[in-house]
Amino acid sequence: MWQYEKKLQYPVNIKNPNPALAKVIVSQLGGPDGELGAALRYLNQRYAAPCREVQAVLSDIGTEELSHMEMIGTILYQLTRNLSMKEIKESGFDVYFVDHTTGVYPIAASGVPFTAATFQSTGDAIADLNEDLAAEQKARVTYDNILRLADDPDVRDPIKFLRAREIVHYQRFGEAQRMVQDMLDSKNFYAFNPSFDK
Amino acid sequence: MAMLNEKQQLMRKIQNESFALVEAHLYLDSHPTCPMGLKYFAQHKKEYDELMEEYAQKYGPITVGQSDTEKKWSWVTAPFPWERGES
Numbered sequence: 001m002w003q004y005e006k007k008l009q010y011p012v013n014i015k016n017p018n019p020a021l022a023k024v025i026v027s028q029l030g031g032p033d034g035e036l037g038a039a040l041r042y043l044n045q046r047y048a049a050p051c052r053e054v055q056a057v058l059s060d061i062g063t064e065e066l067s068h069m070e071m072i073g074t075i076l077y078q079l080t081r082n083l084s085m086k087e088i089k090e091s092g093f094d095v096y097f098v099d100h101t102t103g104v105y106p107i108a109a110s111g112v113p114f115t116a117a118t119f120q121s122t123g124d125a126i127a128d129l130n131e132d133l134a135a136e137q138k139a140r141v142t143y144d145n146i147l148r149l150a151d152d153p154d155v156r157d158p159i160k161f162l163r164a165r166e167i168v169h170y171q172r173f174g175e176a177q178r179m180v181q182d183m184l185d186s187k188n189f190y191a192f193n194p195s196f197d198k
Numbered sequence: 199m200a201m202l203n204e205k206q207q208l209m210r211k212i213q214n215e216s217f218a219l220v221e222a223h224l225y226l227d228s229h230p231t232c233p234m235g236l237k238y239f240a241q242h243k244k245e246y247d248e249l250m251e252e253y254a255q256k257y258g259p260i261t262v263g264q265s266d267t268e269k270k271w272s273w274v275t276a277p278f279p280w281e282r283g284e285s
Contacts, residue, residue, distance in 0.1 A: 006260045006278060008285040009220070010213060015282075056227040064220060074280040081282075168224070175228035 002063070009067040010161045014078040014154040019093035021150055022079040023109060026096070028146070028162070029072045030106025030114035033138040035162075039065035041119040041135060045128040050183060054125065054176045058132075061169050068162055073104045075158060126184075126191055129177040133170060140166035205257050209285065212253060212260070215246040 028034045042062035049055045080093070080102040088097050095111070106114035119135070122128055143163035150156055181191055202210065222239040229235055254264035258276030266272040279285045 003261060006273075006276070007209065007212065007216075008279045009217070011210070011285040012280075013282050013285065053228055053230065057224070060224055060227055064224075070280070074285070077280050078282055168221070172224050172228055179228065 002066075008071055008074060009064070010071060010158055012071055012074040012078060012158045014075065014152070016152060016154070017081050017083055017087075018079050018091075018152060018155070019083055019087060020091040021152070021155060022076050023091070023093055023096060024149055025072065025075055025079070025146055025155075025159075026105075026107055027109040028139070028142060029069060029076065029104070031108035031110075031112075031142070032118040033135065033142050034106070034108075034114070035065050035069040035072055035139075036106050036114055037116075037119050038062075038135060038139060039069060040116065041121070042132065044121045045132070048121070048123045048125055048128065049176075050125050050180060053179055054129075057172050057176045061172060064165070064169075068165065071158055071162065075155065076104050077102075079155070123196060125180045126177070129173055129180060132173045133177065136166045136170040136173060140170070206283070208249065208253050208256070212246070212249045213285075215242050215249055218242040219246055 030036055039062050042058045042065065046055050046058035046062065049058055083093070083102065088094050096105075096107075099105075108114075120128070120131055122131075140163055143159055143166065146159050147156060147163070150159065184191065219239065219242050222235055222242065226232065226235050226239060250260060250264075253260060258272050259265040262273055277284045
């Protein structure tokens with residue numbers, strides 16, 4: 001089970017609304033490598049993990065991703081306060097606004113709504129952990145791209161924090177992958193050991 | 199960064215300690231017998247618990263278990279963290 005803590009993992013206090021920036025940052029909420037997909041990926045994969053350490057890594061990183069989803073939601077909320085219709089039209093935010101007003105909705109910047117089709121839960125720890133390593137790198141690239149697009153230090157600061165977390169999670173998943181690989185048959189050099197029909 | 203008021207300063211301290219715990223926690227998941235990691239977690243947990251208690255007393259609950267049950271349900275009278283200045 002989960003318990004909500006009424007605090008952000010890292011502070012988000014944005015002075016200047018910027019709907020054009022919200023339109024790209026929303027991808028880290030509902031896009032292909034966003035925080036919602038990350039949380040759902042790890043929290044659903046964990047049942048197939050073959051040892052307690054890997055069960056813990058998936059549970060705890062999955063949980064941290066939920067707090068990152070909250071930080072992205074907060075960034076979007078603060079970037080879209082007190083907008084005039086002129087700002088909405090001129091920024092290109094109108095295509096989001098027409099369906100969601102300024103509500104926070106999980107969608108990719110390209111306009112594709114959040115979908116579980118962007119991740120897997122294969123029931124096989126080796127396959128899942130290899131996906132998880134790639135997922136952390138892809139999310140890191142998206143944060144790099146957001147940093148290329150965003151000038152406002154109030155936005156860059158929490159985005160830099162989130163980017164750094166992708167790097168730490170990659171490290172922890174690497175250890176989890178090594179642990180599972182060490183549990184495989186010693187003659188299995190190629191890291192396949194179907195977990196279903198053993 | 200604008201000057202932080204006392205409440206915000208205390209929240210920053212909690213976020214710092216909380217972050218130390220998250221980092222140590224994930225590390226210990228894959229290194230469960232590391233004596234330095236265990237010691238680091240225990241030290242920061244103590245500091246974190248004290249700060250959480252201080253914050254709840256002064257500014258309102260962070261967890262639902264800290265909510266006031268005598269006069270009013272303070273969980274709903276203190277602001278949520280997505281408001282500017284509340285994190």
